Amino acid sequence: MSATTVRAYSGRRSTMAALRLSFLQFMADPQWLIPSMIAPVIFGLVSFELFRGEGHYYLTYAILGAGMMSMWGQTLYGSGWATGQDRVFGTLEPTLQAPTPYLYVVLGRVIWNVASGLLGGLIVYLVVVGVAGSPPAVPNPVAFVLLFIFVMLTLAAVGVVFAAFYVYTRYAGFIQNIGEFAFYVGTGCMFPVVLLPFWTNPIALFFPPTWALDALRYASIPGYPGFAWGFWPDIAGAVGTTAAYLLLAGAVFRRVERHVLEVGNLADY
Amino acid sequence: MLTRSNDGPAIEVRDVRRVFESRKGFLFRERTRTEALKGVDLTVERGSIFGLLGPNGAGKTTLTKILSTLLLPTSGTALVLGHDVTKETDWLRPRMGLVLGGERGLYNRISGRDNLRYFADLYGVPLTEREGRIREVLERVGLTDAADRRTEEYSRGMKQKLHIARGILHRPEILFLDEPTIGLDPKSARETRKLIRSLVTDGVTIFLTTHYMFEAEELCPKLAILSKGRIVARDTVDGLRTLVGGDRTIEAEAYGFEDAEVESLKHLPGVSKVVAEEFGPSMRLTLRVRTTETAIAEVRSALPGHPELAVRDRRTSLEDVYLDLVEEEAR
Known part of the structure; x- marks a missing residue:
């Protein structure tokens, strides 16, 4: 076999290596306790107070609102931030110099962040249920959990695209900090999109979490007015936009990796 | 004429230029253009140690990064092991090692061994050989006893050794070493030079940049001097003596x-x-x-x-x- 046909890396193994690295770094750094364990407790308590008395399904609203708040940073922001840290610690150069495309490393981190975000969601659930003294009235708990994970995956897809910006420029954190709250509110993370000004709705359609969150609310809150055109259109919209984001991420990463070799800014931080 | 074959020189560089452009200011953007390499020509034979000397800012790291596929040249051609560094990175990267050294470039919160495990996976070191290879390179650089300590506890010299261990973990055919003994105490520096010589005995080609003249004299049968982006001389040490x-x-x-x-x-x-x-x-x-x-x-x-x-x-x-x-x- 010609040497040129041998692929030196395994994408799956590289993804697992990045996942393991994320876990080791999490375990080694006590500061991660704040976003992953302490923040969800605070979000749960605040959200419970915010929605208390707002109808029969206020507990579900409280769990969804606080759950999204805690997962948001962990899942979406975390993936990009880890790449930013690669710049700061000078590990971006040796990682990009390795044969594995960087996208696999990002995917490993995203999987970790999804797992870590789910832990935040579980903590929120336990806190809200503990404070309320009873579980929320969810018509279909299995669908609720599955859709919760689905929302995480749509957030992760956006996170992968954000990670590409961190490879592209050292100013990605600045850009993300500016856009983060608009995106957070616009996609209906805290409040349903139907409550937002109408002109924001078309923009929200371009973001996968908007659809997935709407589907989650449809499934867990009977009579939910809905942002789009029903549960199944929401699922279709979420799957479609997520696929589009992943395809975009693949293309963007290839372009970005070439671009950084052209401008030579990998060591900048 | 460049040799695009697997048996030709380890490195062939023809008229490589690299320009960096940067912008300053917010409202009134000011563009600056720096020509780091101004037409470099170089040939390095396989299985040898080639030294590149030059003052700070001469372009040594820029050339090293171009050859190790971390930077694209603005113009010119560079072949490593007979393959183009701009187009054949998939073929080249598993076959080359890069040691940039310094305090950065490592995951500081995890152990030296875990750093090596991570990069072994990214380089596709066979899983059955991974732990053995890690033990071998740790032994080779003298970090066996510190392997399970967090790298943030390492001295600068120990970090430098870990950089070298990572560079040779996947058994590259060519190794780029940028200032490999900087920050090392005399004993560790001597051991590192011994390690570099042993790698050449194993058939690895070494491209070394250094500020230490005695090191270049001791290690490099051939070397080049880079100044202000140009190769000003290229020969054996004796040849360079004659030149001056x-x-x-x-x-x-x-x-x-x-x-x-x-x-x-x-x-x-x-x-x-x-x-x-x-x-x-x-x-x-x-x-x-x-x-x-x-x-x-x-x-x-x-x-x-x-x-x-x-x-x-x-x-x-x-x-x-x-x-x-x-x-x-x-x-």
Whole structure:
């Protein structure tokens, strides 16, 4: 076999290596306790107070609102931030110099962040249920959990695209900090999109979490007015936009990796 | 003509240029353009250690990054192991190692062993061999006892060793070492040089940049001097000595010399160059001498009337060669 046909890396193994690295770094750094364990407790308590008395399904609203708040940073922001840290610690150069495309490393981190975000969601659930003294009235708990994970995956897809910006420029954190709250509110993370000004709705359609969150609310809150055109259109919209984001991420990463070799800014931080 | 084959030179560089553009300011953007490499030509044979010397900002790291596929040249062609560094990165990256060194470039919160495990996976080191290879490279760089400590607890020298371990973990055919002994104590530096020599015995080609002249002299059969983005000389150490005017150097020191005395030294047989420098109240004349025709006695006779005159004869060092060439380029 010609040497040129041998692929030196395994994408799956590289993804697992990045996942393991994320876990080791999490375990080694006590500061991660704040976003992953302490923040969800605070979000749960605040959200419970915010929605208390707002109808029969206020507990579900409280769990969804606080759950999204805690997962948001962990899942979406975390993936990009880890790449930013690669710049700061000078590990971006040796990682990009390795044969594995960087996208696999990002995917490993995203999987970790999804797992870590789910832990935040579980903590929120336990806190809200503990404070309320009873579980929320969810018509279909299995669908609720599955859709919760689905929302995480749509957030992760956006996170992968954000990670590409961190490879592209050292100013990605600045850009993300500016856009983060608009995106957070616009996609209906805290409040349903139907409550937002109408002109924001078309923009929200371009973001996968908007659809997935709407589907989650449809499934867990009977009579939910809905942002789009029903549960199944929401699922279709979420799957479609997520696929589009992943395809975009693949293309963007290839372009970005070439671009950084052209401008030579990998060591900048 | 470049050799695009697996048996040709390890490195072939033709007319490689690299321009960096940067912008400053917010409202009124100011563009600056820096030409880091201005047409570099270079050939490095397989299985050897090639040294690249040059002052800070000469373009050494830029060239190293281009050759190791971390940076694209603005123009020109660079082949490593017969493959184009801009187009054949998938083929090249598993076969090359890069050690940039320094305090950065490692995951500090995890152990040295876990750092190596991570990169072993990214480089596709066979899973069945991974732990054995990690043990082997840790042993080779002398980090076995510290392998399970967090790298944030490592000294600078230990981090440097871990960088080297990572660079050789996947058994590259060519290894780029950028200042590999910087920050190491003399004993560790000596061990690192020994390691570098042993890698060449294993068939690895080494491309080394260094500021330490004795290191280059000790390790590199061939070297090049890069100054202001250009290769100003490329040869063996002896060849470079000849290039700057001789393999012997005679230094004469006294409290001032007349111009006529300096001129008379230039006419002694074998003297190619005389440089006068002032050191406080003293003055030193440095003579580059081609042959053994001129001896200390003849220099003494050419400089009468200096009872305090001190004359030394020594072999021209690589540092002398380097300073001559770099200063000449600066002029």
